[in-house]
Amino acid sequence: MTDTAFEAAGLGKRFGRRGGWALRDCALRLPAGRVCALVGPNGAGKSTLLALAAGLLAPTEGRVTVLGTAPAAARARVGYVAQDKPLHPQLTIADTLRMGAGLNPGHWDAATAERVVAAGDLDPKAKVRSLSGGQRTRVALALALGKRPGLLLLDEPMADLDPLARHDLMGTLMAQAAQYGTTIVMSSHVVAELEDSCDHLLLLGGGRVRLAGEIDDLLAAHARVAVPAGTDLAPHTVVESRTTGRQLTALLRPASPLPSDWRATTPSLEELVLFHLRNPDAPALTPAHEEAAA
Numbered sequence: 049m050t051d052t053a054f055e056a057a058g059l060g061k062r063f064g065r066r067g068g069w070a071l072r073d074c075a076l077r078l079p080a081g082r083v084c085a086l087v088g089p090n091g092a093g094k095s096t097l098l099a100l101a102a103g104l105l106a107p108t109e110g111r112v113t114v115l116g117t118a119p120a121a122a123r124a125r126v127g128y129v130a131q132d133k134p135l136h137p138q139l140t141i142a143d144t145l146r147m148g149a150g151l152n153p154g155h156w157d158a159a160t161a162e163r164v165v166a167a168g169d170l171d172p173k174a175k176v177r178s179l180s181g182g183q184r185t186r187v188a189l190a191l192a193l194g195k196r197p198g199l200l201l202l203d204e205p206m207a208d209l210d211p212l213a214r215h216d217l218m219g220t221l222m223a224q225a226a227q228y229g230t231t232i233v234m235s236s237h238v239v240a241e242l243e244d245s246c247d248h249l250l251l252l253g254g255g256r257v258r259l260a261g262e263i264d265d266l267l268a269a270h271a272r273v274a275v276p277a278g279t280d281l282a283p284h285t286v287v288e289s290r291t292t293g294r295q296l297t298a299l300l301r302p303a304s305p306l307p308s309d310w311r312a313t314t315p316s317l318e319e320l321v322l323f324h325l326r327n328p329d330a331p332a333l334t335p336a337h338e339e340a341a342a
């Protein structure tokens with residue numbers, strides 16, 4: 049047992065010798081039992097990071113560790129649902145779950161897998177090829193949860209689910225995390241959907257880690273301010289600022305207590321992410337950067 053579920057140091061991945069870096073110089077540490085939101089713009093490296101953690105890709109440089117060991121050695125304890133939810137189209141749902149049981153001897157949770165399928169009103173005799181995208185997602189999640197993994201890696205799991213199914217499956221995931229201490233890393237573009245369920249954030253941009261840490265700590269390290277245009281924001285770190293008429297609004301990382309006449313509020317998770325996406329040059333805030341600054 050380890051208290052770190054997912055760790056990377058100097059991690060980089062380049063596709064082909066002449067290709068650009070999909071990920072570069074990534075350092076992160078995710079404690080066990082956390083539910084981590086993995087966010088970032090298209091092409092930021094989210095799927096690459098998840099595939100590296102699942103052991104489906106090898107790093108070009110640096111190292112990645114999951115559940116205290118190399119990804120290839122942890123495969124039996126890691127559930128991974130890729131963005132395209134690969135399943136065997138010619139199998140029925142029941143066959144698919146039987147295959148899950150066969151591949152995971154001694155730790156297959158048939159009741160959970162069957163419950164996830166049943167909640168979608170799916171006929172176990174239906175062939176996978178006859179399912180809609182959202183129904184396929186449900187079967188892929190049933191397979192991953194049935195494995196009762198220590199670490200669950202989900203690449204945009206909710207993208208093709210209707211709002212009710214999202215709500216239902218998010219509840220199932222949270223129950224799994226609470227009951228078994230499963231660590232979940234979940235990529236998504238819908239940040240509002242992650243706000244209630246995730247306690248940890250990893251924001252990637254341009255293949256690098258831009259924000260990492262407990263969401264409460266990251267929110268507390270920022271302030272959204274509205275001040276008269278032209279106000280000098282030094283010495284605070286400015287993540288993003290814009291002036292509209294006579295007002296300047298900005299997301300800051302305060303270096304010291306803010307003047308009492310500034311209107312300052314704590315940002316929402318969505319605001320925190322949006323402001324960082326709008327300004328890809330904003331300085332990173334990760335435990336590695338904090339250690340370097342200390």
Ligand SMILES: Nc1ncnc2c1ncn2[C@@H]1O[C@H](COP(=O)(O)OP(=O)(O)OP(=O)(O)O)[C@@H](O)[C@H]1O
Binds near residue numbers: 092
């Ligand atoms: N198999 C591959 N071969 C070559 N380049 C790749 C491959 N997979 C990913 N890339 C490149 O690596 C970079 C990161 O891609 P990745 O799929 O990890 O991003 P992402 O954050 O998951 O994006 P999205 O939000 O669009 O799913 C992109 O520039 C992409 O073109």
